Amino acid sequence: MKKIYIIVASLFFITACSPDLDQSPSNIANADSLTDFEGVLNAAYYYQLGSVTPLAVMADFRADNAFMFEAPYTEFDVFTSNLITMDEQFFRPLYAQMYKSILSANNVIENSSDATQVAEAKFLRALSYFKLVKSFGDVGVNLSATPSLIDASILVRQPASDVYNNVIIPDLQDAISGLTVSVAYGRASKLAAQSLLGKVYAASGNFASAESTLATVVNGAAAAGVSLVDDYSEIFGAEHEVENSEIIYSTQISSSVVDEYSFGSDFWNWFVGDDSKSDFPVDADLVAAFDASDATGATDLRRAVTLSADGKTAIKFPKEGGLGGEHDWIEIRLADVILLYAEALNENGNTAGALTQLNKIRNRAGLANSTATTQAEVKTAILNERRLELAFEGHRWFDLVRTNSVNSEMGENVNPNYYVFPIPVSEILATDGVITQNPGY
Incomplete structure (x- = not known):
C-alpha cells in the first residue's frame, strides 16, 4: 500500500537532544545484534520528512515567489540577522x-550485508548533506554509526567544498554503481542518484561534470520509464503521485505519520494561504513573471495550475483534508533535470543545445520556442523558465544563489552572508561553541 516505509520508519521516531550528531534512536537494537537493516534504512528515509516544510518555506518565501505578512515571519523577506528568530520552527528541524x-544511513552502510540497502543509504546520506550544505554552507561531517561522545572533530564545520568532494560526490558515485536503473516510487534509484549528482556538480560550479552526468539522465530517462507528463496539471496532487512518469524521486508524506511538527507535513498549507502568517502568500513579482510569459502571445498553461485566479495564493498542491495533506514532496523530476542540463550546456558554450532542452519545457507549457540567442540571454531565459516551471517546489532561492542572480532578481544588494541560513543556536550552545554560527547572524 502507499507509503509503507513511513509507517515502518515511524517506529524509530525519537525526540531530538543536542548535539544531534551524537544521537541515535535509542529503541533501535545495537548494530551487532541486527541481521536485517531494512528498518534502519526506512528510518533514514523517514527523517527526510523533517526537511520538507523548512525547505519549502526557505526556498520560496526567502526569494521573490512568496512573502510573509505577520511578524516575525516577515524576517524571511529582509536580509538581516533577525532571521535567526525562525530558528526553532524551520532551521533546527531541518538540521536535526x-x-x-x-546517522541511520551510517548504520546501514557500516553494517548491512545487502548491497542495495547500502547503495540506498549512500544516496540518502548524500541527499542529507546536500540539503545541509546548500542551506547552511560549511557543516560538520559524521560518517560513523557510533560517533564518539568525546571526539569533537565531527562537530567542527567542514568547508562546503570538502563536503561536496569528500562525502556527497563519492556517496552518489557509489550509489549509482549499486542501484538499479528502474525508478521505484519513493525509493532511491540509479536515475535519482545520477540526477542528484548532476545537481551537486552544478551547485559546486563544475558544469563540465554536470553536463555529462545530466546528459546521462536525460538520454537514459526513457529506458528507466521516465518521461515528461503531457498535461502539466497531472504532475501534482496526491492522486497523481504513484504512477507518475515524470517524478524521479520524492519524499513520501502521509497525514497519518507525524513529522517534526507533530502532524503530517503541511508544506502546501503555507502556499494556499491557510496560515495567518501569510494569508495571501504569492508575491506580485511572480504574477508579473507569468504575465510576461503570457505576453509572448500564448497562454502559459502552468499559470492556472500554479496560481489561484486572483493570483494571491498558490494551488499547485491542491488543498485536501485540512492539515492532513497527502501531497508528497517532489525532490527531483525530469523537467528540473532538463532545465539544469540546459543550464550546464549553456555554461559550457553549447547555447544551441541548451535552447533545444529549454524548448522542451516551454513547448509542454504551451509556449513557442525561446527567442533568446546569446549565451547571456539564454542563461536568463533558463532561470526564468525554472521559476515558472518549478514554483513552490523548493528551488527558487537556491537557483538564485547558484546562478549569482540574487541581487538582480531581488532588486537589492544582498549581503552574501545571508545567502545561507543561520545554524541553530541550540547546536552552538550544546557544543559550547565548537559548532560556530554563520557570519552575519
Whole structure:
C-alpha cells in the first residue's frame, strides 16, 4: 500500500537532544545484534520528512515567489540577522532531522550485508548533506554509526567544498554503481542518484561534470520509464503521485505519520494561504513573471495550475483534508533535470543545445520556442523558465544563489552572508561553541 516505509520508519521516531550528531534512536537494537537493516534504512528515509516544510518555506518565501505578512515571519523577506528568530520552527528541524537520517544511513552502510540497502543509504546520506550544505554552507561531517561522545572533530564545520568532494560526490558515485536503473516510487534509484549528482556538480560550479552526468539522465530517462507528463496539471496532487512518469524521486508524506511538527507535513498549507502568517502568500513579482510569459502571445498553461485566479495564493498542491495533506514532496523530476542540463550546456558554450532542452519545457507549457540567442540571454531565459516551471517546489532561492542572480532578481544588494541560513543556536550552545554560527547572524 502507499507509503509503507513511513509507517515502518515511524517506529524509530525519537525526540531530538543536542548535539544531534551524537544521537541515535535509542529503541533501535545495537548494530551487532541486527541481521536485517531494512528498518534502519526506512528510518533514514523517514527523517527526510523533517526537511520538507523548512525547505519549502526557505526556498520560496526567502526569494521573490512568496512573502510573509505577520511578524516575525516577515524576517524571511529582509536580509538581516533577525532571521535567526525562525530558528526553532524551520532551521533546527531541518538540521536535526538530516543528521538523524545521516546517522541511520551510517548504520546501514557500516553494517548491512545487502548491497542495495547500502547503495540506498549512500544516496540518502548524500541527499542529507546536500540539503545541509546548500542551506547552511560549511557543516560538520559524521560518517560513523557510533560517533564518539568525546571526539569533537565531527562537530567542527567542514568547508562546503570538502563536503561536496569528500562525502556527497563519492556517496552518489557509489550509489549509482549499486542501484538499479528502474525508478521505484519513493525509493532511491540509479536515475535519482545520477540526477542528484548532476545537481551537486552544478551547485559546486563544475558544469563540465554536470553536463555529462545530466546528459546521462536525460538520454537514459526513457529506458528507466521516465518521461515528461503531457498535461502539466497531472504532475501534482496526491492522486497523481504513484504512477507518475515524470517524478524521479520524492519524499513520501502521509497525514497519518507525524513529522517534526507533530502532524503530517503541511508544506502546501503555507502556499494556499491557510496560515495567518501569510494569508495571501504569492508575491506580485511572480504574477508579473507569468504575465510576461503570457505576453509572448500564448497562454502559459502552468499559470492556472500554479496560481489561484486572483493570483494571491498558490494551488499547485491542491488543498485536501485540512492539515492532513497527502501531497508528497517532489525532490527531483525530469523537467528540473532538463532545465539544469540546459543550464550546464549553456555554461559550457553549447547555447544551441541548451535552447533545444529549454524548448522542451516551454513547448509542454504551451509556449513557442525561446527567442533568446546569446549565451547571456539564454542563461536568463533558463532561470526564468525554472521559476515558472518549478514554483513552490523548493528551488527558487537556491537557483538564485547558484546562478549569482540574487541581487538582480531581488532588486537589492544582498549581503552574501545571508545567502545561507543561520545554524541553530541550540547546536552552538550544546557544543559550547565548537559548532560556530554563520557570519552575519
